[in-house]
Amino acid sequence: MAQIHNDKFGRPIVVVTGIGIVTSLGQGKAENWKKLTAGESGIHRITRFPIEGMRTTIAGTVDFLFDERVAAPNLSQKLATLAAEEAISEAGIGGNGDFPGPLFAAVPPVEIEWPERRQLAEQVTHRPMVYHDLLDAAATGKFRAWHERFLFGSVADALADRFGTRGQPISLSTACASGATAIQLGVEAIRRGECDVALALGTDGSVHPEALIRFSLLSALTTANDNPAEASRPFAKNRDGFVMAEGAAALVLESYEHARARGAKILAVLEGAGEMADNFHRTRSSPDAKPIIGCMRRALTDAGITPEDVDYINAHGTSTPENDRMEHVGLSGVFGEHLKNVPISSNKSMIGHTLTAAGAIEAAFSVLTILNSRIPPTINYNIPDPAIPLDVVPNVARDATVNRVISSSFGFGGQNVCLVVAGEPA
Amino acid sequence: MHDAQRPGQRDVWITGIGLVSSLGEGLDAHWAALNAGAGPHVDAETFAPYVVHPLVKVNYDQQIPKKGDQRQMEAWQRIGTYAAGLALDSAGVAKNAEILGRTDMVVAAGGGERDFQVDAAILNDLLASNDWGRSLNERLLSDLRPTLSLAQLSNLLAGNISIVHGVTGSSRTFMGEESSGVDATRIAFSRIAAGQSEIGLVGGAYNAEREDMLLLYALNGLCMTGAFRPVLGTEPAPGIPSGSMGAFLVLESPEHATARGAKPIAKLSGVWSERARRSATGSVAEKVKSLISTAGTGPATVVYSGASGAAGATEAEGEALKASGLPVRVMANRIGHGFEAQFTALLGLAALSLSHGAAIPPVAGAPVEAPLEGALDRVIVTSVGHWRGEGAALVEKIG
Known part of the structure; x- marks a missing residue:
């Protein structure tokens, strides 16, 4: 193998040759990029289901794909399908349902939802009913298709059929870091020489009443319902929680050697990935930020670079008081004094927190940031938080030469993943 | 750890096993129960008409000392966190912060346990x-x-293992029923073989005593109902007899294990994960035949089958197993079927058997379970998902 195709550690270089994005801003990377760099928000009042009694009544739902309510896995599948179609089309490989590599799919956990429970309950003739009665309703065979639909592997399996990916697809969850983990698994597989090309994606279409309420009960969501577009305020002093959102992104990952051999346009290089689990608390970061620092350092080490080599930070930046503060502590630990020289912005200020999909969507936006030499802003940054001084690219996009980005993702359950994305090798 | 080795260039050892099921807790209890020929422990009453293998009574305090931690988990997470602790104990790395801080964890998980x-x-x-x-x-x-919402998140089994046992090198959760267990093992194995990792914790947990899971499988008529009947017995696919279990393995490079003075229980020689297009007639049997052929049907080999009992998949696997001519042990006939946890449970039992140099004895009523003549050197573990995914692993005796 020619030296040029390997990184400084002798591993195959992994490049991105296709990306696809769907968010509440719209479908396709062109529309998303245009709106993202214009500082537009995709956050709006929820109309999908009744919001009476809810503490939070806004979200970044994707409402333009279905006219009626569908189950969360149906929407997640549709979002992922659109993103993967766009990515594969751009990459120019593996179209027509014949993708020559594995699928790593970050998908939300699924379970039977309330409308389905209701239909089962309506089969029960006596009152009050107990949960076991639902099993008798299930055993009637009238709802047979729900079994497949609500399996954890269902969405990725349908995608494997649709795109003809190789082998058994991997469905994964590392909570809000899932999308980044999918990319990391693809990078590792290519480095191991298991495949020349891989499809990595993250998707989340699971804004439904119970999901919203569960996050509400954990006090994780903003309650700034009055002006939805101004509710997600990463790093601002008046941030008060995240906005649930939906979307998907897909990336075609490929060995540099393979991409060059077929003359593919190379969008970016996946230089490195790092992770470290936090064992402090189920929903909170260790106060010393050691796991956040450790995961970023591992990513930099894996890429063989130093903090001074980073031009821009695509933040996790959820807009919760805790996350943004801890992210600052972590970044300060890694970057030290240099941090003030590095612009950092949060896509979530505009698209909300797309949860399972976030890591993939933000990696895709990182690629576009490099390609377009333009940094998307952190909107709704009107009241700086003096405790976390950062150059957040406030409110307006900025033109800048960006050769290298780190994109961080942190999730409940102590999940921390950091990716290093760079421009094409000179 | 940045070498460009390809899979298979380094051996992967199993240096720790944590197992809890309807048969008992720990390796000795399982070995005794499996050799006693007493038959499976089933409960056909509590969830009638559904048959389950209930978990043996466990003192969770032994592995999850804080009651507060136990309260933050639902049963499947407690079972898994407990079994993970047993595996770390078995490998001799429990409480070793230095090693646990770089132990790579891959968990096969379901989730969503309802109230x-x-x-x-x-x-x-x-x-x-x-x-x-x-x-x-x-x-x-x-x-x-x-x-409750934390107890329902799939990745919170891994999260709880991090919190309770301090495993923090990395944490990944795979979902997707049976194949999540195969792929969790395959990724942990491949990373060690390729030099991307030195030590990993891999496994899963399943709580069969849950009406929401019975509901999911009952929707498609997949559960075993009535009285327990052996899988691949006179009735080849009698339905899934689900079983509560937690099963974790510590996988390790020989260099890493040797440096800390740890001994291997067995060698994990290969893990393969495939996906038949099940709409095509005969595709599952062909896939399983191919997997068994890849693993190799040499002498002193038995198959520990993960056949679930689900209609369709089970008959197809049975056909492939019969064609192999190898003696088979259908593990659902002993511990039930544990979906995400089944594959690592069977790997644990395979390694245990190899460490004793003997296959477990056949059960009555399942003609595919022929006796093994002579010593045991190799165990092929199969996983044919009740709905999707075909996988296998080869576990071999050390030395």
């Missing part, structure tokens, strides 16, 4: 309500416990 009383109460209310959406919001806001 059945709450769900039923809400449904009773809603059925009488004339404003469904509003009533649902009100009831959920007042009735759901905040901690």
